[in-house]
Amino acid sequence: DVYASGMLADDPPGYPVRYADLERKGKEALSEEAAAYVAGGAGTESTVAENRRAFDDWRIVPRMLRDVAERDLQVDLFGDEIEVPFLLAPLGVLSIVHDEGELAVARAAADRDVPMVLSSASSYTMEEVADELGETPKWFQLYWSADPDIAHSFIDRAESAEYDGIVVTLDTPLLGWRERDIEQGYLPFLDGKGVANYFSDPAFRDRLDVPPEENEGSAVMEFIDIFGDPSLTWDDLAALREETDLPLVVKGVLHPEDAERAVECGADGVIVSNHGGRQVDGAIGALSALPSVVEAVDVPVLFDSGIRGGADVVKAIALGADSVLLGRPYAYGLVIDGEAGVGSVLDDFLADLDLTLALSGHTSFDELDRSMLVDRRGPG
Numbered sequence: 564d565v566y567a568s569g570m571l572a573d574d575p576p577g578y579p580v581r582y583a584d585l586e587r588k589g590k591e592a593l594s595e596e597a598a599a600y601v602a603g604g605a606g607t608e609s610t611v612a613e614n615r616r617a618f619d620d621w622r623i624v625p626r627m628l629r630d631v632a633e634r635d636l637q638v639d640l641f642g643d644e645i646e647v648p649f650l651l652a653p654l655g656v657l658s659i660v661h662d663e664g665e666l667a668v669a670r671a672a673a674d675r676d677v678p679m680v681l682s683s684a685s686s687y688t689m690e691e692v693a694d695e696l697g698e699t700p701k702w703f704q705l706y707w708s709a710d711p712d713i714a715h716s717f718i719d720r721a722e723s724a725e726y727d728g729i730v731v732t733l734d735t736p737l738l739g740w741r742e743r744d745i746e747q748g749y750l751p752f753l754d755g756k757g758v759a760n761y762f763s764d765p766a767f768r769d770r771l772d773v774p775p776e777e778n779e780g781s782a783v784m785e786f787i788d789i790f791g792d793p794s795l796t797w798d799d800l801a802a803l804r805e806e807t808d809l810p811l812v813v814k815g816v817l818h819p820e821d822a823e824r825a826v827e828c829g830a831d832g833v834i835v836s837n838h839g840g841r842q843v844d845g846a847i848g849a850l851s852a853l854p855s856v857v858e859a860v861d862v863p864v865l866f867d868s869g870i871r872g873g874a875d876v877v878k879a880i881a882l883g884a885d886s887v888l889l890g891r892p893y894a895y896g897l898v899i900d901g902e903a904g905v906g907s908v909l910d911d912f913l914a915d916l917d918l919t920l921a922l923s924g925h926t927s928f929d930e931l932d933r934s935m936l937v938d939r940r941g942p943g
């Protein structure tokens with residue numbers, strides 16, 4: 564097993580192991596506005612807290628003496644064997660966290676066969692990140708631009724760069740009411756470097772009177788103006804489906820009827836997520852939304868928003884998720900030490916989930932189902 568587990572974990576001295584320490588150290592190392600961007604949520608941030616609380620509704624009932632010496636962390640996703648039961652969630656504008664941004668993340672992911680979902684708002688171009696990922700599974704997250712030419716161009720580029728799938732984010736046609744960001748003057752760090760993937764895009768450049776290199780400020784304003792489209796409907800999703808043969812997964816679904824609708828429009832998978840509590844304050848905790856979505860559709864269901872350790876992965880998969888996505892934890896690893904920091908977060912996460920799988924009496928994630936959990940709220 565390539566993952567040093569438990570007592571053998573070999574984090575450099577001073578690296579945080581607990582999530583609370585990772586978050587604290589990460590925030591300390593960032594400017595106030597960058598820390599607000601990573602940690603912040605919508606409104607009072609009640610949904611950020613609710614995402615964590617929802618995990619407490621479920622408790623694992625471990626089973627004993629079942630020979631757990633040999634374990635396999637692989638999961639099947641869209642017909643491919645994936646080495647680990649999680650992917651890296653798309654996080655935009657990572658240059659504000661670390662100079663090497665998404666390139667450092669991709670290197671750490673590729674070293675460990677951890678699939679990565681790259682944000683539209685990447686600080687490096689999707690072609691540069693694809694080069695770093697090589698054969699590691701890679702998906703491109705589409706922010707569905709108000710300019711259809713940009714959406715088409717992103718999909719064409721993702722196909723040419725051999726991404727394995729498109730994740731279209733449905734919950735962000737507009738940015739949420741993020742009070743910390745608003746107080747800081749909203750994304751004061753946003754510059755051309757931050758959204759290089761847009762600045763390199765031919766369709767985006769076509770919209771501008773002068774190239775972004777000549778007037779960075781107005782190009783950034785243009786990006787803010789067109790990155791999302793609040794007029795989109797389900798018919799548009801059906802049309803988008805026709806545009807590519809790549810697997811198409813929708814991200815940000817919380818209602819079972821939306822999941823059904825997405826599948827009717829041709830989506831190959833659904834990600835249950837509330838964007839880490841960054842969009843609708845007061846929204847349902849993402850884990851609370853998972854069981855009804857799993858019940859509603861037959862396609863793969865993935866999950867994010869609040870995953871912090873191995874037990875969270877076990878609970879989400881036992882509740883019917885096919886895989887999960889890791890978000891803020893790896894961003895803090897990136898702050899602390901670039902590629903090595905992300906690597907340490909991933910190694911610890913892998914060791915924790917491997918141990919939790921074994922100690923709950925299982926040897927593969929396929930074996931997990933709801934019968935291994937109790938609902939501590941009681942029946943009914």
Ligand code: FNR
Nearest residue numbers: 601652653654655682732838839868869870890891
């Ligand atoms: C995000 N998320 C996000 N999602 C997306 O589809 N495109 C994006 O560009 C971003 N950018 C982004 C930046 C930052 C700093 C954060 C924290 C989140 C949402 C992300 O993919 C995922 O849904 C959440 O991060 C899950 O919540 P936790 O587990 O990180 O709290």
